[in-house]
Every structure is written in structure tokens, then in C-alpha cells.
Amino acid sequence: MPSVLIFAKTPYSKTPYDQWLAGSGFEPVILTPREYAEGYAHLPHVHAFDDYDTNQLVDKTALRLAQSHQVQAVFARAEADVVRAAQLRELLGLPGQHTASALAFRDKVLMKNHLAGGPVEIPAYSALDSAYTALDFIEQHGYPVVIKPVSESGSLGANIINDETDLDNYLRHPWRGVSQIEKFIEGPMFHIDGLVINGEVAFIHAFRYVNDCLAFRNNDWLAHHSLAAEDPLFERLVSATRSVLAQLPTPRHTAFHTELWLTPDDRVVFCEIASRTGGGMIPPMVRYCFGIELDKEWLYAECGLPNTFPAPQYRPGGGLLIPPSRGLLEYLPMGGEPDCVREVSMAGSSGQVYQGGVKSGLYLAGYVVAGQTEDDVAANMETVATWFNEQARWAPVGA
Numbered sequence: 001m002p003s004v005l006i007f008a009k010t011p012y013s014k015t016p017y018d019q020w021l022a023g024s025g026f027e028p029v030i031l032t033p034r035e036y037a038e039g040y041a042h043l044p045h046v047h048a049f050d051d052y053d054t055n056q057l058v059d060k061t062a063l064r065l066a067q068s069h070q071v072q073a074v075f076a077r078a079e080a081d082v083v084r085a086a087q088l089r090e091l092l093g094l095p096g097q098h099t100a101s102a103l104a105f106r107d108k109v110l111m112k113n114h115l116a117g118g119p120v121e122i123p124a125y126s127a128l129d130s131a132y133t134a135l136d137f138i139e140q141h142g143y144p145v146v147i148k149p150v151s152e153s154g155s156l157g158a159n160i161i162n163d164e165t166d167l168d169n170y171l172r173h174p175w176r177g178v179s180q181i182e183k184f185i186e187g188p189m190f191h192i193d194g195l196v197i198n199g200e201v202a203f204i205h206a207f208r209y210v211n212d213c214l215a216f217r218n219n220d221w222l223a224h225h226s227l228a229a230e231d232p233l234f235e236r237l238v239s240a241t242r243s244v245l246a247q248l249p250t251p252r253h254t255a256f257h258t259e260l261w262l263t264p265d266d267r268v269v270f271c272e273i274a275s276r277t278g279g280g281m282i283p284p285m286v287r288y289c290f291g292i293e294l295d296k297e298w299l300y301a302e303c304g305l306p307n308t309f310p311a312p313q314y315r316p317g318g319g320l321l322i323p324p325s326r327g328l329l330e331y332l333p334m335g336g337e338p339d340c341v342r343e344v345s346m347a348g349s350s351g352q353v354y355q356g357g358v359k360s361g362l363y364l365a366g367y368v369v370a371g372q373t374e375d376d377v378a379a380n381m382e383t384v385a386t387w388f389n390e391q392a393r394w395a396p397v398g399a
Contacts, residue, residue, distance in 0.1 A: 001025065002026055002072045003026065003027045003069040003070050004027075004071065004072065004075055005062060005066055005069070005071045005074045006028050006031070006075045007032075007062070007085055008032040010078065011036050013039065014283070015077070017030070017299070024303065024305055026073075026303050027069075028043060028045070029045040030043060030045060031047050031061060031062055032046065033050075034049060034052070045069070047065070052080070062088055063088060066088065066092055071094070072304075073095070073096065074092075075299050075303075077255070077276055077277055078276065079274060079276060082102045083102045086101065095252070096252075097251035097254060101275070102275065104249050105273060105274055106151050108150045108272055109150050109180050112125050118244075120243050120247075120268070122269065123269060124183040125181065126180065127178070128147060128180050138167070145161045146158060146160055146183075146184050147170060147180070149179050150180050157177075157179075161184075185261045185269050185271070186264060187263040187264055187269075189261050190206055190209065190227075192238060192240075192257075192258040192259075193256065193277070194241075195255055195256075195298060198252060201245065203290070203297075205226065205227075205286070205290070206231075206234050206238055207227060207285075208225055208227055210223040210224060210381060211223060221320060221323070221388075222280075222321045222323070223320040223321065225285075225316065226314075228316070229314070233262065236268055237268065240258075241260070241273075244273055253298065253302055254275045254298065255298045256276075257276060257282070258274075259272050277295055277298070281345065281363075281366040281367070281368060283295060284345065284366075285319035289314060291310040296308070297309065317342070318371075319366065319367070319369070320368075320369055322364050322365040322388050322389075323356070323363055324364040325394050326354065326355055327395055328352075328396070328397055329348060329349070330350060331393040332346065332348060332349060332350045332364070333388060334346065337367070338383055338387055340369050340370050341370075341384060344368075345363075345365070345367075348365065365388060367381075369381045369384055
């Protein structure tokens with residue numbers, strides 16, 4: 001039986017690959033972090049690893065498995081796996097995204113190099129290799145600026161630098177990997193998610209962030225909700241994303257997650273794009289709003305299987321992420337959610353000690369929230385966040 005090798009950096013409850021592939025003629029071969037292995041344990045080919053993101057035994061094992069099984073496709077939905085999967089496909093001569101494309105979607109400097117001079121505005125930017133580079137950039141462009149890693153996701157390691165005090169604080173403890181610096185862009189952020197299948201955009205939709213992507217650092221909730229296609233911003237955001245996809249070496253089959261700003265003077269400005277599904281509650285939100293399982297359809301495309309898109313539908317919806325606070329979680333509310341909640345995803349548990357939010361896509365509790373209109377959804381998400389905060393109980397560590 002032909003196999004698909006899957007880098008599975010998600011719990012089984014979110015990505016039941018065997019269920020999705022049932023009757024397709026493909027058998028999944030799973031590589032997964034140790035903490036998710038139990039969920040996949042009923043499958044015949046599961047390989048678990050500690051330190052999954054950086055453990056190169058993952059790569060070695062993947063190659064050996066591909067050589068010993070009839071692997072005809074490689075699938076990877078997590079940012080940490082995009083490049084290793086592309087390198088493996090290229091080494092084996094398998095179809096799908098190869099290394100140059102993966103790097104263009106992962107390295108934020110290389111990404112902007114591709115887009116510079118194109119139809120979509122990008123902020124002033126530079127690779128950051130020293131304090132001297134930062135000082136030179138700020139001298140040219142002024143404050144505020146943003147310094148962030150070139151290859152992380154979920155706003156991990158991002159720093160807004162408003163003045164020299166902020167700069168000095170950053171330079172005392174800089175990010176240890178490769179970073180970039182860019183001009184800070186004022187304005188709300190939107191994300192545009194979708195699928196490219198057979199080289200064509202098969203699905204695309206725009207969503208509005210509620211609170212910004214750094215809200216987790218203040219233990220504040222982050223959310224996003226769908227925009228109606230009739231919204232005056234919708235087509236501008238979608239058109240900009242199509243232009244970005246056209247300029248980049250976009251693979252023949254891929255999910256994508258784009259982030260764009262709308263400035264106070266009404267300019268659409270590019271932030272970044274990833275060749276993967278969005279994190280957090282984006283996949284279940286899309287499933288609720290449109291009936292489309294993004295990862296399943298992308299997996300089918302990688303395997304050369306026909307898509308299973310339902311008939312077109314749309315209903316307003318949103319995704320709400322509650323980050324952990326600092327302290328001992330004495331009580332995590334489960335059950336009794338407001339009536340507008342359509343799906344619940346718990347990533348935490350009572351009795352655990354937390355150190356606050358780590359990145360925007362990592363959450364304690366996640367909710368898909370419904371409403372009659374997009375404005376209703378936004379209001380309902382505030383209601384759910386208030387309900388959660390009133391119900392959850394925290395204690396200082398050591399109290």
C-alpha cells in the first residue's frame with residue numbers, strides 16, 4: 001500500500017490522519033513529538049521524539065522510513081516542519097514544496113526580498129546581524145521599529161522598540177538566532193487563509209484580528225473573526241494576498257496564512273505569509289464558517305487525491321484564544337459556556353503552574369464562537385472571554 005509520511009506536530013484530536021485517509025488507499029506513517037504519541041498509538045507506524053523541533057533524529061528517521069515504505073508523498077502542517085519536509089521531498093524526488101520555496105515562505109527577510117518592488121507595499125526592513133545594523137536602520141527610519149526572528153511563528157521573540165531605552169533592553173538580551181528589523185506599522189491586522197490546489201487558489205477568505213498578536217504577553221485574549229465578502233476591505237485583502245502568492249515561489253499544493261495591516265491612512269501593508277495552515281483556532285473556525293477541513297483537503301492534494309470540498313456555504317464565526325496567566329491554575333472552566341460557543345479546545349488543565357503566554361497560537365482554552373453577523377461574533381467573543389475570566393481560578397505560586 002502506498003504511504004504518506006506525515007510530520008505530525010499536532011495532537012490526534014486535531015489531525016486524525018487515519019480517519020481522513022480511510023478508504024483512500026494511503027497509509028499514514030507518523031513522526032510526532034513525544035507528548036502527542038499516545039493519541040496516535042493505535043496506528044501501526046508511529047515514531048515519537050523528544051525535543052521534536054530541533055532533534056535531527058526526526059530527519060534521519062524520516063529518510064529511513066521513506067526508503068523502507070512506499071512513501072509517495074510528504075505532509076507537514078507545522079512551521080517547524082516546513083523546511084525539513086521540503087528538504088526530504090527534494091532528496092527523494094517527490095512532488096510538493098521543495099527547499100527554495102519553503103525558505104521563501106519561512107525566512108521573513110528572503111520573503112520580503114521576493115516581494116520588494118511589487119504591487120503590495122512592504123515595510124522598510126533589513127536583516128539584523130549586529131547592534132550596528134540596528135542603529136543604522138533606526139537612524140534612517142526612526143522609531144518605532146520591530147525586531148523579530150526571521151523564522152519563528154506566533155509572534156515568538158517579537159519586540160516593539162519605541163525608543164532608545166527599549167533598544168537597550170533588547171540589546172542586553174538579544175534573540176540568539178537570526179533576526180530582522182523593520183519599521184513598525186500602525187493599524188489593525190487581518191489574516192487571509194486559504195488553499196492552493198493544482199496551482200490555483202481553491203479557497204480564500206479574510207479575517208479580522210481582535211486584540212493584536214502580542215496580547216498574550218499581557219495575559220490578554222486574542223481572537224479573530226470572519227469578514228463578510230461584502231465588506232469593503234474584503235476584496236482588497238484577498239487581492240493583495242493573491243498578488244503575494246503570485247510573486248513568491250508558491251508550491252502547487254499548499255495551505256497559506258497571510259497577515260496584512262490596514263494603516264490609518266488606508267494603505268494595505270504586508271506583514272508575512274506562511275505556506276501552512278494558520279495556528280490556534282483558525283482551522284476549526286474555518287470548518288465552522290465554511291464546512292472546509294483545511295488540513296484534510298491539503299493532505300488529499302499532496303497525495304494526489306480529489307478534494308472533498310462541500311457545496312459553498314458561509315456563516316459568520318470567530319476563534320477565541322485564552323492564554324495562561326502566571327500562577328497555579330486551580331480551576332479551569334469546562335462546561336456551561338455561553339450559548340454562542342460552537343466548539344471548545346482545551347490545551348491546559350487544573351493543577352498546573354503556568355508562566356503566562358508564550359506565543360500567540362499557544363493557548364489555555366480555545367473557542368469557536370458564532371453570531372448572526374460579524375459584529376455579533378465580535379461581541380460574543382468578548383462575552384465568552386469575560387465568562388472564562390470570571391470562572392477560572394488562579395493562585396500565586398507558593399501561596
